[in-house]
Amino acid sequence: MTSVEMRQVGHKLPELLLTQEHHMCPGCGEPLALRGYLEAISELGLSDRTIGVAGIGCYTSFSMSMDIDLVQALHGRAPSVATGVKRMRPDSIVFTIQGDGDMVNEGLQEVLHTAARGENVTCILLNNGVFGETGGHMTATSVIGQRTKNSLDGRDAAYHGYPILIGDLIAQLQGAAYVARGSVHNAGAVARTKRMFKRAFQAQERGEGFTFVEVLTMCPTGWFIPTLDGPEYMNDTLGEVHIMGELKVDGVVRSTEELHEENVRKAAEMEHALARGGIDDHHD
Amino acid sequence: MKLMEGSEAIAEASIAAGCRFFAGYPMTPFTELLEHFAKRLPEEHGVCINAESELEAVGMAWGALATGARAATGSTGQGLSLMQESFSEITLAELPLVIFNMARGQQDYFQSTRGGGHGDYRHIVLAPMDIGEAVELTQLAFHLADKWRTPVLVYGDYLLAHVQEAVDITPVAFPDLPPKEWALDGTKTGTGASRIVSPLGFDKAGRPSEGIENHLRAIVEKQERIAAEEVRVESGFTDDAETVIVAFGPPGKFVKYVVQQLRAEGEKIGYVRPITLWPFPTDAVAEASEDTARVGVFEICAGQMIDDVRLSVLGRAPVTFIGGISTDGSGFGVGPLLDVELIRERILALHHDEPMPALPHNERQF
Numbered sequence: 011m012t013s014v015e016m017r018q019v020g021h022k023l024p025e026l027l028l029t030q031e032h033h034m035c036p037g038c039g040e041p042l043a044l045r046g047y048l049e050a051i052s053e054l055g056l057s058d059r060t061i062g063v064a065g066i067g068c069y070t071s072f073s074m075s076m077d078i079d080l081v082q083a084l085h086g087r088a089p090s091v092a093t094g095v096k097r098m099r100p101d102s103i104v105f106t107i108q109g110d111g112d113m114v115n116e117g118l119q120e121v122l123h124t125a126a127r128g129e130n131v132t133c134i135l136l137n138n139g140v141f142g143e144t145g146g147h148m149t150a151t152s153v154i155g156q157r158t159k160n161s162l163d164g165r166d167a168a169y170h171g172y173p174i175l176i177g178d179l180i181a182q183l184q185g186a187a188y189v190a191r192g193s194v195h196n197a198g199a200v201a202r203t204k205r206m207f208k209r210a211f212q213a214q215e216r217g218e219g220f221t222f223v224e225v226l227t228m229c230p231t232g233w234f235i236p237t238l239d240g241p242e243y244m245n246d247t248l249g250e251v252h253i254m255g256e257l258k259v260d261g262v263v264r265s266t267e268e269l270h271e272e273n274v275r276k277a278a279e280m281e282h283a284l285a286r287g288g289i290d291d292h293h294d
Numbered sequence: 295m296k297l298m299e300g301s302e303a304i305a306e307a308s309i310a311a312g313c314r315f316f317a318g319y320p321m322t323p324f325t326e327l328l329e330h331f332a333k334r335l336p337e338e339h340g341v342c343i344n345a346e347s348e349l350e351a352v353g354m355a356w357g358a359l360a361t362g363a364r365a366a367t368g369s370t371g372q373g374l375s376l377m378q379e380s381f382s383e384i385t386l387a388e389l390p391l392v393i394f395n396m397a398r399g400q401q402d403y404f405q406s407t408r409g410g411g412h413g414d415y416r417h418i419v420l421a422p423m424d425i426g427e428a429v430e431l432t433q434l435a436f437h438l439a440d441k442w443r444t445p446v447l448v449y450g451d452y453l454l455a456h457v458q459e460a461v462d463i464t465p466v467a468f469p470d471l472p473p474k475e476w477a478l479d480g481t482k483t484g485t486g487a488s489r490i491v492s493p494l495g496f497d498k499a500g501r502p503s504e505g506i507e508n509h510l511r512a513i514v515e516k517q518e519r520i521a522a523e524e525v526r527v528e529s530g531f532t533d534d535a536e537t538v539i540v541a542f543g544p545p546g547k548f549v550k551y552v553v554q555q556l557r558a559e560g561e562k563i564g565y566v567r568p569i570t571l572w573p574f575p576t577d578a579v580a581e582a583s584e585d586t587a588r589v590g591v592f593e594i595c596a597g598q599m600i601d602d603v604r605l606s607v608l609g610r611a612p613v614t615f616i617g618g619i620s621t622d623g624s625g626f627g628v629g630p631l632l633d634v635e636l637i638r639e640r641i642l643a644l645h646h647d648e649p650m651p652a653l654p655h656n657e658r659q660f
Contacts, residue, residue: 026484029499057484063357073490075499079478081360082492084383087353090345094357094365095478097341098315102480120353123346 024048026057026077033071037237039227039244040069040136042194043203046225047105047134048076050207056215060103063092065117067109068142086117089124092131103214105132111141114150114176121180121222128185128219132210135176135222138229139248146232150174153251157234173251177224178266181258187219189258193226193249195241198280206256226252295460300425300450304394305330306463307432308366313392314340315358315365317351321373322626323452324396328368348376352391356380359389360491362477364436368394370626371402375410381445382411386493386513388476390439392432393447396455398626399619400543403598406447407572414510416517417445418524419571423547425459430466431569437468442520449571451594452627453544520573527575528567531557532582535564537645538611540579540603541592542568545617545632549592552638556645563645571599579606586611590644593617594631616640618653630654 023030026048034041051060062078064070066085073082083091088106096104113121113135121133140158141147148158148165151173155164165173181189188210192203203225210221226248228240235243255269298306304327308316316331318324328344335342341358345351351367358365367377374381374395384391395402406419418438422428428450435446482488490498495509504512531553532538541549546567553565566582568575579602583589589611591600597615604613617640620629630636631654643650 028486028488031499052484059480060483061361061478061480073492074496074503077486077488077498078483079480079488080490080492081357081478082387082490082494082496083353083356084380087349087356087380090350090353091357091360093343093350094315094317094354094359095361096357097343097354098358098361098363098365099479119346120350123350 025052027075028077029075032075034068035231037228037230037240038068039138039194039229039240042200043134043136043225043227044069044072044076046194046200046204047207050204050211051103054208054211056103056211059101060105061095061099063088063095063104063106065106065108065112067112067136069107069109069136072107085112087120088112089117089120089129089131089133092133093124093127093129096129096131100130103211105134105211107134107136109142110135110137110139110149110151114174118150118174121176122183125180125183125186125220125222128187130214130217130219132214132221132223135224136227137224137248137252138227138232140229140232142229142232146234151176151252153247156247158232175252177222177252177257180222181263185220186222186258187261188213188221190222190256191224191226191252191254193245193254195226195228195245195249199254224252226254295462297458297460298425299326299456299458300428300454301326301396301456302330303425303429303459303461303463304432304448304450305334307429308392308436309334309338309340310463310465311433311436312364313366313436314338315355315363317343317345317354317367319345319348319351319369319373321370322624323398323455324368324370324373324394326455327394327396348373349380352377352380355391356384356389359384359391360478362474364390364440366392366394368396371395371397371405374402374405378405378410379412381417382409382413382415383493384445385415385417386413386509387491388443389445389491390436390443391445392435392439393445394450395447396450396452399451399594399621399629400545400598401595402449403571403593403595406449407574407602414514416572417447418442418520418573419447419449420526421449421542421546421569421571422454423544423550423567425454425457426461428454429461429463433466438524440471442516444516444520449543451544453632524570525573525575525577526569527578528569529578529582530554530565532564532566532586534562535582536562536587537590537641538564538566538582538586539590539592539616539641540566540568540599542571542599545592545594548632548634548637549641552634552641556638556641561642561645563641568599574602574606576602576606579603580608580610583607583610588644589613590616590641592637592640594620594629614644616644616650620653621656623656630656
């Protein structure tokens with residue numbers, strides 16, 4: 011793990027959180043993603059017209075802790091439910107929260123069709139490459155070589171097939187207006203991911219079409235690794251395949267190679283900024 | 295009065311009842327209902343989505359319902375098989391979904407009344423015998439769904455969907471219902487009083503939550519109240535009947551017609567036509583079987599409702615199945631058994647303790 015001074019990127023509890031208690035495991039990345047989108051909603055002044063739709067996974071407990079008008083959907087089905095909500099309440103800001111098992115396994119066609127239709131909703135994916143709630147099983151986003159409870163020797167392409175890069179797939183669809191993949195493996199990534207949430211919600215507010223933010227989240231329990239190794243393990247495994255960055259902005263799709271280059275440049279800038287003593291929150 | 299195809303009449307009755315959202319996926323003989331909603335809902339400032347699958351259609355309706363809108367979906371039984379998981383959970387989420395089954399015959403009685411989904415749920419099932427009754431029952435479906443916060447399924451078939459009748463789409467007046475304070479509009483977000491529409495029995499953090507066990511029990515208690523209050527049934531000539539025939543939907547109308555003819559000829563035959571399939575009119579069937587020699591059940595399938603008839607008759611009289619599988623060559627439409635003369639023969643065979651005639655065969659097969 012890079013040796014950097016730990017910095018506080020948020021200064022207060024998110025306004026849209028009813029309780030700080032949660033049932034996530036130590037080292038889980040999902041509460042960090044939760045904080046990101048809750049802060050994005052309240053900072054954009056959208057709190058009085060936001061409706062959430064939640065899938066089924068570890069994050070389902072957030073349904074009760076978020077101070078958000080919310081529909082609890084079935085595993086895989088949140089994008090369709092969000093479609094019905096938005097069509098009846100077009101002035102609302104509507105978002106979904108799903109895990110990779112929920113979205114990319116069970117409900118893949120739902121999110122693809124919703125994106126292709128250009129539904130004016132924001133779908134959020136918490137991608138940890140594993141079924142966390144059942145205790146660490148392979149999903150459609152698990153990377154090659156990843157050990158899970160039902161791929162004990164690691165995901166083998168010949169036997170288990172290849173992972174789906176869902177953000178890249180959605181970016182290709184005409185109805186998708188904004189597609190980004192963030193991460194919560196370090197403070198810089200958390201701040202950058204929050205900006206992605208904001209851009210997605212702003213695009214929805216302008217009625218530009220389907221918006222999508224994927225967030226890589228740590229699951230040390232489901233990965234069978236020491237809690238503290240979570241961020242580095244994620245960045246070195248999932249992060250090397252599901253590349254962080256903005257995959258589609260203003261209708262322009264960007265390639266994995268472009269994002270790689272951008273990430274190298276940003277990492278250098280981050281090192282420089284930290285050495286200088288601060289992160290410019292408005293810089294991206 | 296206007297000459298209208300059943301599908302059009304049901305769509306118009308839905309709109310008259312305030313339905314403003316529909317999502318569906320084409321499938322014979324349901325397709326024309328989707329077509330009419332697709333044409334008419336935008337004219338009424340509503341939305342009809344040509345969903346990419348049945349699973350997505352029911353999910354979309356779920357979302358629309360959560361905002362407080364009157365919303366519906368539908369298909370044939372085959373398509374509804376795909377939606378059963380959601381029907382179960384929407385029942386637990388207490389959302390007022392209206393479902394149209396334009397079924398291929400009467401093979402979906404079990405699916406409709408027992409539920410193809412998981413869990414202990416039941417929902418109301420209304421079975422109109424013709425288009426005029428469908429116009430009334432469609433509007434009733436939306437009312438009952440809101441009144442009880444439960445799904446209501448309207449059971450139709452190829453005949454109901456495609457035949458034309460002269461009908462009036464007269465809006466039916468129902469008692470006022472309380473406002474939907476549970477419906478989501480986003481305005482409670484960030485106030486500490488945000489709402490959750492969930493099948494799981496959880497409330498927001500910091501509020502007393504009934505928990506899943508109590509929630510499941512409360513749903514069952516509600517279903518018991520529905521079963522006690524919402525039974526609908528039509529009976530005729532059962533007082534002195536030696537033979538009672540039970541049939542529902544359009545075949546129930548055929549049976550009613552045949553029984554009326556036979557009565558005019560002096561035969562002591564009566565009929566019971568369940569209008570609600572769930573709750574099943576157990577008492578009416580039991581009462582009709584009290585002093586009768588035999589009960590016949592006519593269904594266009596292998597015999598499914600007969601289970602409920604037997605559970606109602608409880609051995610007071612022998613219960614005999616006089617229907618059968620009958621379809622056109624495609625498997626979608628009306629088979630040769632739905633015929634007044636053939637139904638008459640079968641009822642008389644039962645009435646006179648004679649051998650049941652063989653089922654007719656469809657000569658045109660693909």
